[in-house]
Amino acid sequence: MDMSERVPDAVARRLPWYYRTLRELEAEETQRVSSQALGRRMGLTASQIRQDINYFGGFGQQGYGYSVPRLRQCIEQILGLDRTHRIAIVGVGNIGSAIARYPEFHRDGFEMVALFDASEARIGNKIEGLEILPADQLKQWLLQNPVQILVLATPSEYAQEIAAEAVSAGVRAIWNFTPVDLSLPDTVEVSNVHLSDSLMALTFRLHEREIHSRSEKWIRE
Amino acid sequence: MDMSERVPDAVARRLPWYYRTLRELEAEETQRVSSQALGRRMGLTASQIRQDINYFGGFGQQGYGYSVPRLRQCIEQILGLDRTHRIAIVGVGNIGSAIARYPEFHRDGFEMVALFDASEARIGNKIEGLEILPADQLKQWLLQNPVQILVLATPSEYAQEIAAEAVSAGVRAIWNFTPVDLSLPDTVEVSNVHLSDSLMALTFRLHEREIHSRSEKWIRE
Numbered sequence: 001m002d003m004s005e006r007v008p009d010a011v012a013r014r015l016p017w018y019y020r021t022l023r024e025l026e027a028e029e030t031q032r033v034s035s036q037a038l039g040r041r042m043g044l045t046a047s048q049i050r051q052d053i054n055y056f057g058g059f060g061q062q063g064y065g066y067s068v069p070r071l072r073q074c075i076e077q078i079l080g081l082d083r084t085h086r087i088a089i090v091g092v093g094n095i096g097s098a099i100a101r102y103p104e105f106h107r108d109g110f111e112m113v114a115l116f117d118a119s120e121a122r123i124g125n126k127i128e129g130l131e132i133l134p135a136d137q138l139k140q141w142l143l144q145n146p147v148q149i150l151v152l153a154t155p156s157e158y159a160q161e162i163a164a165e166a167v168s169a170g171v172r173a174i175w176n177f178t179p180v181d182l183s184l185p186d187t188v189e190v191s192n193v194h195l196s197d198s199l200m201a202l203t204f205r206l207h208e209r210e211i212h213s214r215s216e217k218w219i220r221e
Numbered sequence: 222m223d224m225s226e227r228v229p230d231a232v233a234r235r236l237p238w239y240y241r242t243l244r245e246l247e248a249e250e251t252q253r254v255s256s257q258a259l260g261r262r263m264g265l266t267a268s269q270i271r272q273d274i275n276y277f278g279g280f281g282q283q284g285y286g287y288s289v290p291r292l293r294q295c296i297e298q299i300l301g302l303d304r305t306h307r308i309a310i311v312g313v314g315n316i317g318s319a320i321a322r323y324p325e326f327h328r329d330g331f332e333m334v335a336l337f338d339a340s341e342a343r344i345g346n347k348i349e350g351l352e353i354l355p356a357d358q359l360k361q362w363l364l365q366n367p368v369q370i371l372v373l374a375t376p377s378e379y380a381q382e383i384a385a386e387a388v389s390a391g392v393r394a395i396w397n398f399t400p401v402d403l404s405l406p407d408t409v410e411v412s413n414v415h416l417s418d419s420l421m422a423l424t425f426r427l428h429e430r431e432i433h434s435r436s437e438k439w440i441r442e
Contacts, residue, residue: 007429015425016418020400042402079421080428098319104400104417149423172430173423179241179325181263189430191423193414196325197237200300202370202394202412204236207301208228209393209410 011055015079017042018052022072034065081108087175088114088142089151090162092122092132095177095195096153100127113147118158138162142169153177232276236300238263239273243293255286302329308396309335309363310372311383313343313353316398316416317374321348334368339379359383363390374398 021042025033035046035053042049053066056078076082087105089096092115099105100112115127118135125132133141135154150166152159152174159178166174173189176182179196242263246254256267256274263270274287277299297303308326310317313336320326321333336348339356346353354362356375371387373380373395380399387395394410397403400418403411 007425012422012425013418016415016421017402019421020418078425078428080424081421085424085427094319094322098315099416101315102416105420108417108421110420148427149420173427175420175423181238189423189426191419191426193416193419194237195320195323195414196329197234197241198412198414199326199331199370199396200237200240200302200329201233202396202410203301203306204228204233204299205410205412206306206369206394207299210301 007055011052014052015075019072019075019079019081022068022075025068026072030068032065033068033071038066084109084111085149086111086113086145086147087149087151088112088116088138088147089153090116090135090138090166091152091154091158091177092117092127093153093155096151097127099151099153099177100130110149113145114141116141118154135162139165139169142166142171146170149173149175151175151177152182156180228276232273235273236296240293240296240300240302243289243296246289247293251289253286254289254292259287305330305332306370307332307334307366307368308370308372309333309337309359309368310374311337311356311359311387312373312375312379312398313338313348314374314376317372318348320372320374320398321351331370334366335362337362339375356383360386360390363387363392367391370394370396372396372398373403377401 035049039046116135159180256270260267380401
């Protein structure tokens with residue numbers, strides 16, 4: 001992959017999707033896949049697939065398709081999944097504790113190393129064998145135990161402050177589950193999971209369809 | 222909003238973000254906001270803001286800015302949040318049960334009406350006062366109790382089957398937390414929350430930065 005420039009967001013977003021699809025193909029013991037077949041499976045055009053894969057380095061042979069294990073392995077490396085990422089979670093309410101228990105993460109080299117919360121009722125409890133530490137020890141702890149990724153699942157009002165604290169302690173990637181748009185230096189990567197936004201986008205589309213079918217009905221009458 | 226055509230995804234995705242930002246401004250008792258000020262807050266250009274808002278119907282006055290409560294109310298209607306949406310969850314493992322307990326949904330007119338799971342150990346238990354019903358009763362239940370949105374949080378291998386069953390029972394919107402790309406009729410709206418993808422996009426960006434700083438170092442040496 002030519003990584004001399006920042007890869008466009010659309011391509012970056014498709015990378016995990018390619019990875020997931022190629023793993024499925026591997027599980028089905030498919031050895032080779034054409035851009036057409038991959039496109040059908042992913043709902044993309046063959047030319048879009050070829051363009052993306054050329055972006056990653058390009059290693060199909062004309063008329064012969066791609067080697068599934070080779071392409072999977074290449075994307076795995078591009079995604080950095082061939083190394084271990086240490087993760088800490090701040091805020092172990094509903095969402096934070098669900099993430100702590102999410103079994104899929106262990107598979108891809110993610111290692112949950114610490115949990116933090118500000119609630120007296122939670123501090124000292126254990127999730128998956130890890131003790132919940134007091135949130136006011138976060139910065140000190142991170143300085144002594146660097147992590148690559150911080151999961152932010154606090155109440156909204158603490159999100160910005162906790163994120164800034166983690167960044168000052170060396171964190172360079174934040175997986176943000178709060179509905180807050182964090183304001184952080186450009187050196188920090190943020191991936192947002194705005195759950196309410198995603199639900200509202202769904203109600204919007206439902207509502208939009210309703211209006212369409214109402215106006216179609218009106219036109220027909 | 223001109224809803225005679227399907228609104229582009231990029232605009233649809235920004236709608237909940239506008240809504241969220243306008244609610245914050247209302248909470249701060251801001252009455253009017255200019256496209257410049259809104260842009261600064263959201264990290265968009267003023268012209269992008271004006272273009273989006275014109276899309277929604279356009280009701281700024283030149284040099285006078287937008288009425289915060291009026292714009293918020295308009296977007297609330299566009300999002301369909303002025304009505305109640307009934308939601309059922311299938312799969313109340315870590316993620317499903319976290320969603321069932323998520324307090325924010327009650328605020329915006331979402332009503333959790335049923336929980337389903339296939340595990341004997343879970344069936345009959347209660348979450349937030351709702352009893353967990355057997356997953357094999359899903360279709361029958363939905364036919365008698367229509368819901369607008371189905372939350373899909375089953376193990377991957379059941380996702381497609383359960384989704385198709387729900388659709389055959391009248392569901393038209395699926396909020397999909399499984400890593401599966403569902404294959405459903407065009408009449409169904411799907412909003413995906415692919416957690417692993419979102420985490421992998423983060424490791425990709427981390428890895429990409431590392432390569433950049435390595436090559437910059439190399440150039441300097």
